[in-house]
Amino acid sequence: MTRAVRLAVPDLVSNSYFPAIAAVELGCFREEGLTPKLELIFPNFKAFEALRAGKIDIVAAPAHVALRVFPEGEGLKLLAALAQGMFWVLVMRVKLRAKPGDVNAVRGRTIGAAPMVDLGLKHLLAEAGIDPERDVKIVGVEGMMEPGVSFGVAAAKALAEGQIDGFWANAMGAETAVRSGVGKVILDVRRGLGPAVAAHYTFSALSTSEKAIERHPDIVDRSVRAVVKAQRLLKGIPRLATDVGRKLFPPAEADVIADIIARDVAFYDAAISQDAIDGLNRFGTAMGLLKKPMAYENVVATQFQGLWRG
DSSP states (O other), rough: OOOEEEEEOOSSSSSSHHHHHHHHHHHHHTTTTTTEEEOSSSSHHHHHHHHHHSSSSEEEEEEGGGGHSSGGGEEEEEEEEEEEOOOOOEEEEGGGOOOOOOOOGTTTTEEEEOOOTTTHHHHHHHTTTTOOOTEEEEOOTTTTTSOEEEEEEEHHHHHHHSSOSEEEEEEHHHHHHHHHSEEEEEEGGGGHHHHGGGGGGGOOEEEEEHHHHHOOOOHHHHHHHHHHHHHHHHHHTTTTHHHHHHHOOOOOOHHHHHHHHHHGGGGGOOOOOOOHHHHHHHHHHHHTSOOOOOHHHHOOGGGGGGGTTO
C-alpha cells in the first residue's frame, strides 16, 4: 500500500526546485511507495506556513525563507540540498551595456525581484558597498502574485516591455530574456560571476518539520530517497527534463528546460555541508532572520545524511 505525501513548491515553471518536481513526474516517489501531491504555494514563505500548520509534509524552496516562519530554525529540519549554492542570477537590459560581473551596473536602475528572494540581492549589494535602498530601486513586477505565475518568466516579460532595467530571478527567467535578445546575465555567483561570498547565502533545499518527522519518519525517508534518485537521473540524462516540462510548463518554457538543467546538474549534490549552514547563518543574521547562528545538528536532519549519495 502506498502512502500519500504532500509536497509544496513556490515556483513551478522554474529550474529552482526542479529535482523535487522531477521526482514527482518521473515516478521516483511512486518507486518509493509514495503517492505525491504537488502543490504550488506562493509567495515562498506561505509554503513554510503550510508546513508549520501540518498542511504540507515537505517543502522545496530556498533555505533562508524557512527562517521567517520557523524563528531561529526551531522546529525546522533541512533534509537535503536540491542544488548547491545561491541560484538566482541578475539579468540586465542588453542596451544598458553592463559588463558581466559588474555589481555597480545596478546603480540608478530599477531591478525586479520577488519577496524574500530580494534579500539575496540586497545583501550582495550592501557587501559590495552599494546601498540597496538609496543607490538602486528594487521592486516587484506586474502580475507576479497571480496564481501559477513564474516570477522569472514574469520578470523577463517586464524587462522586454521596459518596465524594469533588470531582474534578479531564476535561470528560467534569465534564459527567456537572453534568448529573446533583450537581456544579458550580469551576475551568477555560484558560477563565479560576481562576489564569491554571495554563493553561500542560501540554497535550494528540501525541508520538513520536526513534527512531520515524528509523525511519519518513513514518509520523510522515502521522500529524500525519491528526490536524490531524481537528481541522479537528471545528471545522467538531462533531456528527461523535457518530459517533465511538457507535462507542467507552457510550450516555450518546456522547450528550454532541458538546456537549463544540463547546466544545473553540476550543482546537483544533496549533501548539506557545514559551509552551507555557516553561510546561511551569516546571511540570516545579517538580514535579521536570525538572532544567533544555528547549530548544524539542530537545523539539519542528520539522520538522513546517509541518503544523500543515493
